[in-house]
Each structure stands twice: as structure tokens, then as C-alpha cells.
Amino acid sequence: MEVLPEFDKLRDGNEKSFRELINQFGDRVFNTALGLLQHQENAEDVTQEVFIEIFRSLKHFRGDSSLSTWIYRITVQKALEHIRTSRRARRSGILLSLFGREDQVNLTSDAPFYHPGILLENKERAAILFRTISELPVTQRTAFILHKVEGLSQGEIADIMETSVSSVESLIVRAKRKLKVLLSDYYDKNER
Amino acid sequence: MKPKESWIEETMNSLDGIGRATPDPTLLHPILQMNDFTQTQAIPAKRSFYWTIAAGIAILVSLNVLGALYYHHAPNLSQQAPAALATDYLSYLGPIKL
Numbered sequence: 393m394e395v396l397p398e399f400d401k402l403r404d405g406n407e408k409s410f411r412e413l414i415n416q417f418g419d420r421v422f423n424t425a426l427g428l429l430q431h432q433e434n435a436e437d438v439t440q441e442v443f444i445e446i447f448r449s450l451k452h453f454r455g456d457s458s459l460s461t462w463i464y465r466i467t468v469q470k471a472l473e474h475i476r477t478s479r480r481a482r483r484s485g486i487l488l489s490l491f492g493r494e495d496q497v498n499l500t501s502d503a504p505f506y507h508p509g510i511l512l513e514n515k516e517r518a519a520i521l522f523r524t525i526s527e528l529p530v531t532q533r534t535a536f537i538l539h540k541v542e543g544l545s546q547g548e549i550a551d552i553m554e555t556s557v558s559s560v561e562s563l564i565v566r567a568k569r570k571l572k573v574l575l576s577d578y579y580d581k582n583e584r
Numbered sequence: 585m586k587p588k589e590s591w592i593e594e595t596m597n598s599l600d601g602i603g604r605a606t607p608d609p610t611l612l613h614p615i616l617q618m619n620d621f622t623q624t625q626a627i628p629a630k631r632s633f634y635w636t637i638a639a640g641i642a643i644l645v646s647l648n649v650l651g652a653l654y655y656h657h658a659p660n661l662s663q664q665a666p667a668a669l670a671t672d673y674l675s676y677l678g679p680i681k682l
Contacts, residue, residue: 400651407616410616411616414612414615415641418606418607418611418612419604419606419607420604421604422605422606423604423605423606435607436607436608436611439611439612440611440612440614440615443615444615447615454622460676506665507605508603508605508606509602509603509604509605510598510602510603511600511601511602514598514599514600515602517594517595517598518597518599518602519596520598521596521598521599525682539601540599541602546611547607550617561679566670568596571596572592572596575591575592575595575596576588576592576598579588579591579592580588583591
């Protein structure tokens, strides 16, 4: 059973407690962001934003959910904000290409995404799977990533997404069904 | 199982055994060193953000300058009688049917 930093000390801005929080949740936040964004730099940005938000919002945390659920929820929200921002930026890509680097917002570029935690023998197939995951609707993508990449239970995912367990189950089933359809198309185009 | 179905199944299972990715150990050091997280721009915004804002301001200023120049050289609209303006406006609405 994990021992969380003392919440009162966290809320008072105790640096040692906050450092413990980062040690315990840093990987989880980064891994979740990376799974959703499929881009190392953007996942790092989101990870920093999440912990800044946590520090700012600790005083207002009412304890309605567990600390873990709350942190995951912030992570998902920040990651999805990033996705929405990049889609808007892509739509106004002409301006960005004049004043910035396109690779800063190209979340799902043509380059394959290799998750560092994937077993070596699965690397190429996983890259294909991640590409198809990026084509899922946001809610299905979130549920699937939290389940398959972060290893959370459907109950935990339901708390994070503030929905029912049956809804999460439905999202994951639909995500798998859609992924198989997308993979079937990919196979017909590329693997024959 | 047919090759295609087998390929799909294997691809769907390619995340099995996935390990958790870890960030650069120094990624969160700047946050711990900050004393006041309420400061704006605790993490520097990207350069493209500033350029985008600058471009927007430049466009607004240009439009205002162009507008001022236009009105400076355009016929003196303030001399047009208000009644004439009203007539002009109403003509776009068409005849009023009672």
C-alpha cells in the first residue's frame, strides 16, 4: 500500500512533501501524458503544467476524490487541452509556419511514435497501434490509454473521467472495435 | 486464423507488458525551485506565441492606420444629411407593404 505525503503539509506548501508527491506521481503523470499525446516534448510540457496546477490548487482540493484520482484527472485535462490547442494551431498552420516551428505542434506527425516502455519485439507493431489510437475519439482514446498504457482498473478510470464503470467498459469495447477496423484498413493498404 | 486476423490480434496485443515511461530526472527541478507558483509565465511561453501576438498587434495597427487614411481622403461623410442616410438605408429594405 503506497504511503502518500501528508496532505496537510502538502497544502501548506511544504517543499519536502511536494518533492515526495513528485517522486510518487511524476512517472504516472508523464506516462499518461505521453500515451495521450504521443510526443515526448509535449508530454514533458504537460507534466510540468500538471505539477504547477497541483501546487496552485492544493488549497482548494476538497478531498471528494482520492489524491491519485485528482492528479490523473488534471493530467488528462491538461493533455486534452494540448490536443485541442494543437488542432486549432494546425488549422491556422500558415501563421505558425511563418512565426514558429511546425514540429512544436505536430502531435501526430508522420514519424512513428515509439513508447519507451514497449518490449523490443513489439516495437513496430506498437507504433502502428499508437497511430491508430490517435484516430480514436477523445473519450475512447482516454479510456483505452488509461487502461492499456497506465494499467488502471475500470473503476479507477471511471473516477478519473467522472463517469460510470459501465460507461468506461463501453468506451474500451468500442475503442477496441474501432481499432480493429482501422488496423484492418492499414493492413489492406500496407501489409499485403 | 488467417494472416490478416492474426496480424490484427498481434498488433492489438503489442502493448502487453508495457512499462511505464519515466521523464528526464531534471524535468521537474525548476518547479521545486520556484517559490511562488502564482507568478505568471512560470514556464517561459514558446517563442511562436510571442510572434503570434506581435503579428496580431501589427495587423490591428495597420487596419487602424489604413482606416484613418481612408477617412482622411474619402468624401466628407459627416456633411451627408442624416435624412439622406436614412433614405439610403431604407431603400435597401424595399417597399414597405401595409
